[in-house]
Amino acid sequence: MFSDQFRRGESEKSKLAGVKSSKLLSNLSGVAWKAFQSVNKRLPEGEAIRPNWAPGPLLKSYERTSPPLGFPRETDSLCPRCVKEVRDAVISGETTLESLMNEHPGEIKAQIVEENGQVVMRKTCPKHGEFVDVMATDPAFLERIESLFFGRDFRAAEDSHVHRHGTSNIKFGRGAVLTVDLTNRCNMMCNPCFMDANQVGYVHEPTYEDTKAILDRAVSFKP
Incomplete structure (x- = not known):
């Protein structure tokens, strides 16, 4: 019993030491970042990078809105x-x-x-x-x-056939992932499911033509 209590006490001490070390490292990182930012603001501003897919140079943090x-x-x-x-x-x-x-x-x-x-x-x-x-x-x-929040990205362009969601239109950002749900059949009923699998009372499965149209529209606009 004494040995068990001793080990538990030692474990708590180790845990406390780990928390203190983590806080110390976090504080040091914060100081280092502020120092870097202070020096960076005094350096001449270079030309922003412009990837081939982008409609313009990449926005700097102070140019982004939220x-x-x-x-x-x-x-x-x-x-x-x-x-x-x-x-x-x-x-x-x-x-x-x-x-x-x-x-x-x-x-x-x-x-x-x-x-x-x-x-x-x-x-x-x-x-x-x-x-x-x-x-x-x-x-x-x-x-x-x-x-x-790092701020809004580029305004979405050439996507009138894709982002037509009424008030919820996607106006900013660039797509990185395309998800196409081919069916809402599932053997689970997870509440966060975007397909509402097994919860809407009907089966939704796009046809080959529907799926092809989705993919064609997805590649028709700039990301």
């Missing part, structure tokens, strides 16, 4: 119940797919605020009432993550 961050703030959101109703209407043929781009069904404003040690999103649908979603249980951590 959306509103922090909290409290207002943002655009969706009513979760309206989304299901509109999806069912599109599937049944009661409304067209274009209505998602032109009529903005289910879109509502939301407030992101800090309450009781959490960051929550509050939104009210005129039809279905109020919804409250927890975005973070650690406000300081979320604030830190948002502060690391």
Whole structure:
């Protein structure tokens, strides 16, 4: 018993020493980075790199813009119940797919605020009432993550046939990965699944022609 307690105590000491070493290394890295930035700002600015695929020279950090961050703030959101109703209407043929781009069904404003040690999103649908979603249980951590946002990239170009998502149009950035879902059949039901596998009540499988059209559109615009 004594030996077991001694080992546990020694392990705790080792763990504490590791934490202290990690904090020391982090602080030293922070000081070194600030020193580098201080020297770098005094050096003459060189010509920005321009890759063949880019519409212009790569943007420097101070040239990039960012959306509103922090909290409290207002943002655009969706009513979760309206989304299901509109999806069912599109599937049944009661409304067209274009209505998602032109009529903005289910879109509502939301407030992101800090309450009781959490960051929550509050939104009210005129039809279905109020919804409250927890975005973070650690406000300081979320604030830190948002502060690391590196800024918007190039404005998307020559992509009118791809990024047609209505209010949710992708306006900035360049694509690095193309994912084509060939089926929503799956033997699992993971909540974060973007295909809503096994949860929508129907099978979605694009035809060969549909898949070819997706790939053709994907290579038709600049990344």
